Amino acid sequence: MENVAIVQCSDYKKQTIQGAIERIFDLLECNFSSGILLKPNMLSSLSPEQAVTTHPVILEVLSEILPHPVYIGDSPPNSQKTIELYWEKCGYASIASNTGATLVKLEGKSTIFQLNIAGKTVSFPVSDFGLNHPIFNLPKFKTHNITILTLCMKNLYGLIPGYPKGLLHTEFPQPESFNSFIVEFYRMISEKVIFNLVDAVEIMDGNGPASGRKRYYGYLIAGKNAVCVDFVCATLAGLKIHEIPFLRIYETKYGIPGTKIVGDEPEIIDNFQLPLSSVLFRIQRVSALSKFVNTVANHLNVIPVINHRKCVRCMECYNVCPANAISKDLKIDRKKCINCLCCFEVCQHKAIEVKKSFLARIILP
Ligand code: SF4
Ligand code: SF4
Numbered sequence: 001m002e003n004v005a006i007v008q009c010s011d012y013k014k015q016t017i018q019g020a021i022e023r024i025f026d027l028l029e030c031n032f033s034s035g036i037l038l039k040p041n042m043l044s045s046l047s048p049e050q051a052v053t054t055h056p057v058i059l060e061v062l063s064e065i066l067p068h069p070v071y072i073g074d075s076p077p078n079s080q081k082t083i084e085l086y087w088e089k090c091g092y093a094s095i096a097s098n099t100g101a102t103l104v105k106l107e108g109k110s111t112i113f114q115l116n117i118a119g120k121t122v123s124f125p126v127s128d129f130g131l132n133h134p135i136f137n138l139p140k141f142k143t144h145n146i147t148i149l150t151l152c153m154k155n156l157y158g159l160i161p162g163y164p165k166g167l168l169h170t171e172f173p174q175p176e177s178f179n180s181f182i183v184e185f186y187r188m189i190s191e192k193v194i195f196n197l198v199d200a201v202e203i204m205d206g207n208g209p210a211s212g213r214k215r216y217y218g219y220l221i222a223g224k225n226a227v228c229v230d231f232v233c234a235t236l237a238g239l240k241i242h243e244i245p246f247l248r249i250y251e252t253k254y255g256i257p258g259t260k261i262v263g264d265e266p267e268i269i270d271n272f273q274l275p276l277s278s279v280l281f282r283i284q285r286v287s288a289l290s291k292f293v294n295t296v297a298n299h300l301n302v303i304p305v306i307n308h309r310k311c312v313r314c315m316e317c318y319n320v321c322p323a324n325a326i327s328k329d330l331k332i333d334r335k336k337c338i339n340c341l342c343c344f345e346v347c348q349h350k351a352i353e354v355k356k357s358f359l360a361r362i363i364l365p
Helices: 014-027 056-065 083-090 092-099 152-159 162-171 175-192 226-236 245-253 278-284 287-295 316-320 342-346 358-363
Strands: 002-008 036-040 070-072 110-117 120-127 135-138 140-144 148-150 193-205 213-223 259-263 302-306 352-356
Touching (some): 002 014, 002 226, 014 213, 056 070, 070 092, 083 092, 110 175, 120 162, 120 175, 135 152, 152 193, 152 226, 152 245, 175 245, 193 226, 213 226, 226 245, 226 259, 342 352
Parallel strands (some): 002 259, 036 135, 135 193
Antiparallel strands (some): 002 213, 140 148, 302 352
């Protein structure tokens, strides 16, 4: 039986976070050695108030509690941009200088691995620094248009350096195969992950992971097993395993370990809004319809649409697109687009919206 701790944490004041983390460590009887890599969700160079990235005070408290050396690292999808800007905007640069933690670039040396997903073998790099240090996984509780929720298992995808992680979307353009990759990648590196702590003080629902609705929840959720922590988070969002593709795949293939909740009595998040893609996933679960969905998958989908009135022409979307589907004058070539929504994730100006494709608007509820 795997224990998962849910601990109330009313705000991001240092004292509040410290009390909550110390309680979690007591509840789960944790002891840590030195040399740990803190792996936050550093999706975008946005301030903590946007609820897109893991709050820096959590990393600050951990950097003070854990035996040194302590490292902080993630690899955001747009590796062309300087990582220093991400550290600065996310608040990690100042906490590193205050606590003596070391910021590391996961884009350095890497090792190539292979996985076979649904009969297709893919090669991809994994950060050597990540592989050679115990990983303390620190996701943000958010929605995601391809995985429905982005939590512990999905956050580990950041160990694949910058641009290659976008290219993997071209290998797995269908959400089902991408979610299978998330499962198998987690299985591949799970022994490196010593602990998972989800920042659920402020969360995001709706069209996450960057443009959804920021909400207050007021909890930290933690445990040694990433699958069990994700399962508990999904339950708190009022969702069943079959509604979260990577959890459903994990349950079918490996079984979700028995889970016991310790700590506070959790309340279900009120009116948790799912991303637009969840409608498509519901249809895919109806086996009679799934063959049809596979046949017309390129047309029955959620697609990115650039709102040129909000666009500031920063070219982040152009740089990140793994399918070269965005032109320099910021038009999306629908024939090239694989609907990975990487552009939607990196746009900091909410100038990319997700909409149902023409066929989806006709067919889906
Ligand atoms: S759509 Fe967003 S990411 Fe793309 S150029 Fe405009 S502001 Fe930048
Ligand atoms: S346009 Fe956006 S959704 Fe389409 S392939 Fe490029 S990054 Fe992915």
